[in-house]
Amino acid sequence: MCAESISELLAREAEAAERVESEHRGSYVRSRRAPKDPSQVYSLRIPLDRLELVRQLATKQRTTPAALLRSWVLERVEEEAPAEKPAAGNALSNGQRRKAIELVRQLEETLRHSAWPDHDRAVTPLDLSSPTWEEMRELMDRSARSDTWKKTGRWALDQLQTLLGDDWLGRSWRAEGRLPGELVQSSGNTFAYGFLLEWALRLRMVLERNVPGAKALRKNAARDVPKSQRLHHGLQLEVATLGLQLGEKIKLEERLPGTTNPLDVTLSYNGDQIRTEVFAVLLDELSAKAGKQDQWILRKLLKVEAAHGVTISGSLRARLSEPELAAWLTAIDLAAAAAVAGKQVQTLITECSDVVIHPPGEAAESSFECPATFAVGWRRIEDKFREKGEQTQKSGATWLRADLLDGIWFASPWAHADLPDKAASLAFHLQTALSSQEHLQGIVVSSSACPAMSGPHRDETAALDDGTIAIRRNLPFHRVRETIIVPMTQAGRANAGVWAHLYEGEPNWLDWALADASLPAVADLLQVTPEQTSPS
Amino acid sequence: MSEAEPTFEGIPYADLPRESVDWTHRGDYIRTRSQRKGPNEFDVEPEWATEAALDPDALVGPGSSTTSVEVIGFSPSAPAPDGQTLGRVLKVWLVPKTHPPDGDWWGASACLANDQDVAAYCNKESD
Helix, strand or coil: CCHHHHHHHHHHHHHHHHHCCCCCCCCCEECCCCCCCCEEECCCCCCHHHHHHHHHHHHHCCCCHHHHHHHHHHHHHHHHCHHHCCCCCCCCCHHHHHHHHHHHHHHHHHHHHHHCCCCCCCCCHHHHHCCCHHHHHHHHHCCCCCHHHHHHHHHHHHHHHHHHCCCHHHHHHHHHCCCCHHHHCCCCCHHHHHHHHHHHHHHHHHHHCCCCCHHHHHHHHHHCCCHHHHHHHHHHHHHHHHHHHCCCEEEEEECCCCCCCCEEEEEEECCEEEEEEEEEEECCCCCCCCCHHHHHHHHHHHHHHHHHCCEEEEEECCCCCHHHHHHHHHHHHHHHHHHHHHCCCEEEEECCEEEEEECCCCCCCCEEECCCCCCCCHHHHHHHHHHHHHHHHHHCCCEEEEEEECCCCCCCHHHHCCHHHHHHHHHHHHHHHCCCCCCCCEEEEECCCEECCCCCCCCEEEECCCCCEEEEEEECCCEEEEEEEEECCHHHHHHHHHHHHHHHCHHHHHHHHHHHCCCCCHHHHCCCCHHHHCCC | CCCCCCEECCEEHHHCCCCEEECCCCHHHHHCHHHHHCCCCCCCCHHHHHHHHCCCCCEEEECCCCCCEEEEEEEEEEECCCCCCEEEEEEEEEEECCCCCCCEEEEEEEEECCHHHHHHHHHHHHC
């Protein structure tokens, strides 16, 4: 069967499946046969000039090109994620599976009812396209929390409706198929309520205080509904309003002469301008560049092996710039030629690499390790920082401020290290990755304000010898944040303390902002009602 | 006398070998459902569909034509509506690469299982 007819057949099957998706044409039976080696087929596009090389290597190893490619990929996966093996696939117990299915059902149910309270009227699926602020307020009114909680929550919703616009909710829903959790769950969920209050208070504060650029930011926030942009505006507001608490002068969306992009936030402190670009790294963001440099290095080494018939092993321990890499590869090429001419093992030892080159015919294993990554996904983050660092040249920013929301802060071995070790490791990687971007004074990376699931954490501040500062602070509404400030230059080291001040002061920010808006304090909002304490 | 067991190309559905799924032709189709059917539709990554299709405890039955089978299985990696909790029951349509099937299948389509399918999957699982 040719590829085109397979494609057509599958399209016909899919069309028929869609047509009768809701019906079932026969009875299902439980499978009695478990897969032995469950796999998914991937198509790889291999350049023709490399394919011949793969064929030759496969012949040498008495295997097929496809099997060789598969083994290479699997070896690499093992290297990248040694702690995550085996890929569990469906290796869940029936109990775990039922629990997961039930959890998802509950979530769907919660979202359905949260977004569209049915009250006295039947809600048809048509209502799903137009959730309203009034429904959000009704939801808040139905909360089992205190009247103070509900009244302040309504205030926040009113503010957001005024500042973002009546149609923002509907547009958000249509763009993403769901509403932000800060809104939907804020009536009863402590974390979500904290985020809702901060969102409204911050937006109101920069406008009330006539922070330059605040109107432009409000306009952007009202226009942009996707989560990534919402997080971006949220970070701008976070930095700006933490700065206001310390009495700093703030500018938003400032355009410097001779630049093409606006600055996200500018903090003026003791005559210094801390010009900042903010961004969030999200879980679902894919990085096409991940591992690009390592793949490139391994391809080049393979080429040297093939050209000279030598076997190369060793490791590269640091990320090199492009010219450094080119010089390093030239040295390896020359050493390979020497190994062939002298029929002797050649060793190339540099500050950041150990390479051993065996002449043709000598039994040796070809293996090479590229610079270690301290957590799965780091390379992707590094690419993002590098990309953002380059972008700062268009705005004149000298600091990067990022929230890592891609899971690295809670689902990697790095995440479980002590705060000083975590900071040292992050600083090393950031300083290495961004060493060529000399205009950058420093980088501030944070976990974001995360739910403190297991109770309060230990507040901690750690200062490292290179000027890096790491801070952990518990925040109102049962949240916690870790912030790591990594200076890149002398000027950065001088200003790192300003960032430390901002984030050390964060635990008090919400009470300060609530008082500024003549609203009850956090402790009053969290007071339980008699109904909440009485036994059911 | 017991009822004859339903078969696909001579093999009882319960004994159909399932070893690999190839989404080369339909991967983009299942991951872009929301673009065709609206934002409420669940975009299925081929990896999730494969997990469901190769679930050892899957339900297997006749597909949308005599050339395909339908599989209801659990994907541990497919995300819940909150974007963080993992695990969904999916329905997947498969076409065999060889006749009779030897375990290698083409993926034709996939979507979230409906409530009835999920109930069937869970109830039988607890049997």
